[in-house]
Amino acid sequence: MARLLGVDIPNNKRVEYALRYIYGIGPVRAKLICKEAGIPEEMRAQELNEEHINKIMTVIADNQFKLEGDLRREIMSNLKRLSAIKSYRGLRHMRGLPVRGQRTSTNARTRKGKRKTVGVGQKA
Structure with missing residues (x-):
């Protein structure tokens, strides 16, 4: 190999x-x-x-x-910069939501993860 x-x-x-x-x-x-x-x-x-x-x-x-470690480092620094200046894209990256304008009311399961059902709580 x-x-x-x-x-x-x-x-x-x-x-x-x-x-x-x-x-x-x-x-x-x-x-x-x-x-x-x-x-x-x-x-x-x-x-x-x-x-x-x-x-x-x-x-x-x-x-x-730019390959492997250098490229990964550059991409991570770009994301950190976007997050540090609190840009819209940076906030979306931090929250784990779609970054490029996709809809989120339905779909976006890849970014949002598995569905978390929110039900009505019981009174004690």
């Missing part, structure tokens, strides 16, 4: 798809990296040797992609 940037990429997948396991690399970047590194489309991750891995790392370094 090859390791890139501290992430184990699966052996049985094609390199283009295996690179997507790295946080910050999606379909377009994976294709670009493979093209610039000169890796054939049908090559599997288990067939990568040290030379190929070094080429992939140099392509990532040359393009200065």
